[in-house]
Amino acid sequence: MLKKYFRRLESIIALAQSLMTPKQFLFLSSVLIGISCSFAVIVLKTFAHSVFSFATYINGILKLSFINSILPIIGILLTVFVVKKVLNGSIQKGTSQILYAVAQKASIIPRKQMYAQIVTSSLTVGLGGSAGLESPIVITGAAFGSNYAQNYKMQYKDRTLLIGCGVAAGIAAAFNAPIAGVLFAIEVLLVDVSISAFTPIMISAATGALVSAIVLDESILLSFKKQETFDYHNIPFYVILGVLTGLTAIYYSRNFQRVEHYFSKQQINPYKKALIGSSLLALLIFIFPTLFGEGYESIRTLSETDPGKLLDNTLFADFRNNQWVLLLFVGATMMMKVFASGLTLGSGGNGGNFAPSLFLGSYLGYFFSKFITMIGLSKLPITNFTMVGMAGILSGLFHAPLTAIFLIAEITGGYGLMIPLMMVSSISFAISKRYEKYSLDVKGLAKKGHAFTSNKDSNILSTLDIDTIIQCDYLTVHPDENLSKLVDLISHSNQVVFAVVDNEKELVGVVHFNDIREIIFNSYRVKYTQIKDVMKTPAATISSFDSMEIVMSKFEKSKSAFLPVLRNGKYHGFISKSIALEAYRTKLRSMTIE
Numbered sequence: 051m052l053k054k055y056f057r058r059l060e061s062i063i064a065l066a067q068s069l070m071t072p073k074q075f076l077f078l079s080s081v082l083i084g085i086s087c088s089f090a091v092i093v094l095k096t097f098a099h100s101v102f103s104f105a106t107y108i109n110g111i112l113k114l115s116f117i118n119s120i121l122p123i124i125g126i127l128l129t130v131f132v133v134k135k136v137l138n139g140s141i142q143k144g145t146s147q148i149l150y151a152v153a154q155k156a157s158i159i160p161r162k163q164m165y166a167q168i169v170t171s172s173l174t175v176g177l178g179g180s181a182g183l184e185s186p187i188v189i190t191g192a193a194f195g196s197n198y199a200q201n202y203k204m205q206y207k208d209r210t211l212l213i214g215c216g217v218a219a220g221i222a223a224a225f226n227a228p229i230a231g232v233l234f235a236i237e238v239l240l241v242d243v244s245i246s247a248f249t250p251i252m253i254s255a256a257t258g259a260l261v262s263a264i265v266l267d268e269s270i271l272l273s274f275k276k277q278e279t280f281d282y283h284n285i286p287f288y289v290i291l292g293v294l295t296g297l298t299a300i301y302y303s304r305n306f307q308r309v310e311h312y313f314s315k316q317q318i319n320p321y322k323k324a325l326i327g328s329s330l331l332a333l334l335i336f337i338f339p340t341l342f343g344e345g346y347e348s349i350r351t352l353s354e355t356d357p358g359k360l361l362d363n364t365l366f367a368d369f370r371n372n373q374w375v376l377l378l379f380v381g382a383t384m385m386m387k388v389f390a391s392g393l394t395l396g397s398g399g400n401g402g403n404f405a406p407s408l409f410l411g412s413y414l415g416y417f418f419s420k421f422i423t424m425i426g427l428s429k430l431p432i433t434n435f436t437m438v439g440m441a442g443i444l445s446g447l448f449h450a451p452l453t454a455i456f457l458i459a460e461i462t463g464g465y466g467l468m469i470p471l472m473m474v475s476s477i478s479f480a481i482s483k484r485y486e487k488y489s490l491d492v493k494g495l496a497k498k499g500h501a502f503t504s505n506k507d508s509n510i511l512s513t514l515d516i517d518t519i520i521q522c523d524y525l526t527v528h529p530d531e532n533l534s535k536l537v538d539l540i541s542h543s544n545q546v547v548f549a550v551v552d553n554e555k556e557l558v559g560v561v562h563f564n565d566i567r568e569i570i571f572n573s574y575r576v577k578y579t580q581i582k583d584v585m586k587t588p589a590a591t592i593s594s595f596d597s598m599e600i601v602m603s604k605f606e607k608s609k610s611a612f613l614p615v616l617r618n619g620k621y622h623g624f625i626s627k628s629i630a631l632e633a634y635r636t637k638l639r640s641m642t643i644e
Contacts, residue, residue: 060201067202076208080215080250083198084257087191087219090168091258092266094183095224098176098343099267118178118342119332122394125177126328129170130320130398137166143400145185146491148192148213148239157209158200163193167400174399178342180331180390185402185491187224191216192239211247214240218251219258221457226263230457231255237450238489280434280466287430288438288470291418292477295442298414299407299482302388303447303490306403309392320398327397334390338383339364341390345409349440352380352416353433377420384413403490407447408440415439437462438470445475446482449489516598519633520615522623526551529558529582536561536581537570547612549621550585557614557621559585588614594622601625602634 063082067075101121133141142163151159171186195216199209214235222231232248232255240247316323335341340348340360351359361370361379369375391406419435422428437458445454455471486493525539526549536548540563550559559582566584569575589608592601594617604613605627615622 064202072208075202076211076250077253079198079202079204079212080254081257083191083195083212083215084219084222084254085261086194087187087216087254088223088258088261088265090190090194091187091220091223091262094168094172094176094187095266097172098183101176101178101343118339119336122174122178122180122331122335122342122399123325123328125173125175125179126324126331126394126397126399127321128173128177129179129400130324132170132173133398133400134320137162137170141166141170141400142189143185143395144402144491145188145217145238148189148217149492151192151196152210152213152239156206157196157213159189159193159196159213161193161197163189164197165190167193170400171402174394175343175401178335179394179399179401180335180341180343180345180387180406181394181399181401182344182403182405182408183401184221184224184404186400187220188217188234188402191218191220210240211250214247214251215254218255222255223258223262223266225457225461226259227457227460228252228255228259230453230460231258233456234450234453237452238448238491279431280469281431282469284428284430284470285473287419287422287428287435288473289477291415291435291439292442292474293481294418295411295414295439295474296446296478296481298410299443299446299478300485302403302407302410302443303482303486303493305388306392306490307493309389310396313393313396324398327393328399331390331393331397334386334393337365338379338386338390340383341387344405345387346405349409349412349436352412353436357416373420373424377417377424380413380420381417384410384417387413403447404444407443411440411443412436413439414443434467434470438467438474441471442474442478446478447490449479449483449492451475451479516592516594516596516601516625519629520594520623520625521629524549524624526621527561527581528552529580529585531581533566533569533576533579533581533584536566537576540570547624549614549624550581551621555620557588557591557616558582560588560612560614561585562612591616592625593617598630601630605630 063078066078070078133139148159151157167186167190171181171183175181175183192213193216195212195214196209199212204212217239218228218231218235220231221234222228225231232251235251235255236248240251313323313327331341348360351357357380358370358376361367361376364379366375366379387406387410391401391403395401415435415438416432418439419430419432423430423432441454441458444457445451448454454475455468458471459465459468524547525543525545527536527539529550529552539545539548546563548561549557550561552558561581561584565586569579569584589610590604590613592604592613592615594615596604601613611627612624613627614624
């Protein structure tokens with residue numbers, strides 16, 4: 051019945067496509083993708099919130115947080131089971147796969163990502179894994195956009211744009227923050243779009259936020275109503291917070307990768323790996339129960355009038371009213387968050403680092419402002435610092451200051467904190483960028499040579515395949531041959547450059563027509579001159595394994611129009627700079643989103 055319904059809906063959409071202009075259909079598509087993504091968010095968020103409420107209710111009865119420790123073990127083991135039995139043994143994590151799909155896979159994302167992320171992340175995070183749902187939501191939205199575009203035979207540019215629509219709708223629906231959704235799609239994923247491309251992305255983000263606001267219970271969303279007036283006298287403390295968030299973002303990024311890398315090296319049974327990692331996670335959650343799940347409830351608690359509630363039903367419940375114990379608990383939880391998230395994802399669970407970054411930022415903002423207040427240095431607005439800290443970590447970790455600024459501005463219900471948000475986010479970004487060239491999600495791609503950054507030239511060059519522009523049919527000559535042989539080749543071909551190779555096909559030099567122009571019209575010199583007498587050492591050589599960015603850099607430095615290519619030390623062919631530039635221009639036209 052459901053399958054029949056979807057076929058009918060596809061027929062209606064196909065009819066609409068035939069009746070509409072391409073731009074009109076793109077607008078309609080952005081609405082449909084926004085609706086689809088918002089319902090994915092609703093399913094994920096509702097499930098995660100229900101499990102958290104259940105665990106909290108049980109803990110309130112038993113007065114012991116062992117349920118919070120057991121559930122993540124079950125969730126991660128179930129996730130590994132689903133990956134092995136349903137998803138062919140593998141699942142990609144993190145938004146980097148979207149960047150890779152846009153850069154290297156013509157914006158084609160596997161169909162299974164439309165449901166794989168929802169199922170696995172709901173099991174992992176819903177049952178208490180210390181990670182976030184936003185990254186799976188973003189991947190799901192991107193998969194919706196990509197597969198929708200494939201289904202209706204849309205071109206690369208439109209596929210890429212609809213991926214951006216899915217991403218924007220996912221973030222907008224998850225936080226009821228449409229502006230942040232648009233900025234995240236453009237700032238993190240679609241690093242080079244024209245102004246006209248904003249319209250479908252904005253439509254999709256607004257649709258996602260609207261559906262989420264109508265259907266999803268407001269208590270499930272991360273939102274704040276309480277904030278204090280910004281006081282410019284606190285600017286020095288916001289500057290310090292910006293520095294602290296930048297350094298903390300670096301601390302999180304490096305240690306998270308260490309934990310993940312450690313688990314990836316372990317060549318053991320996936321279930322055994324999941325059991326070991328989740329058991330360590332369970333121990334952390336037993337000591338620090340606020341590490342359970344996304345942690346958004348504890349963020350709200352920190353910003354309210356009674357943050358001591360964090361110690362309820364914990365091993366430290368007897369010190370509920372001791373401000374120093376609470377501060378130490380918050381500080382220790384903050385430092386342990388990276389290990390909890392690393393264990394969750396490294397051991398086989400699925401989730402993202404978006405929610406952990408907000409968790410870490412709120413705890414750091416609270417810890418810093420509360421500490422300054424308690425030692426009597428200044429009475430700071432703790433709620434404001436708690437919220438601004440989230441923007442600092444998000445900006446530093448994802449290298450997305452605009453997204454961080456507007457996300458916190460939207461979820462706090464106003465723009466009264468715009469100045470400190472801008473200060474903290476920009477300082478954190480500058481510090482993090484200084485020591486970490488790539489954001490957390492892009493690091494993995496960079497190590498593989500697939501980094502997709504805000505450098506448009508690098509992005510386009512990374513999509514070009516060097517093998518497609520190597521010309522292997524160039525005629526070659528031997529160094530001991532007479533120049534008359536070369537003259538004969540020139541007269542019967544269009545070549546202007548010749549590789550000089552020995553009997554082992556090793557490159558020993560090159561001869562360019564312009565260098566022998568005067569000689570070839572002198573029959574005496576042609577007859578008694580050998581090729582080795584006129585050949586030159588090439589200004590540079592290219593390996594067949596070099597990236598196109600390296601190739602173009604060598605052309606720039608050598609000032610040559612042709613460069614020889616070597617494969618395994620042997621001559622393989624030539625690359626013409628003009629052909630390389632034409633390939634670049636062709637790709638540029640196909641990738642420009644208008």
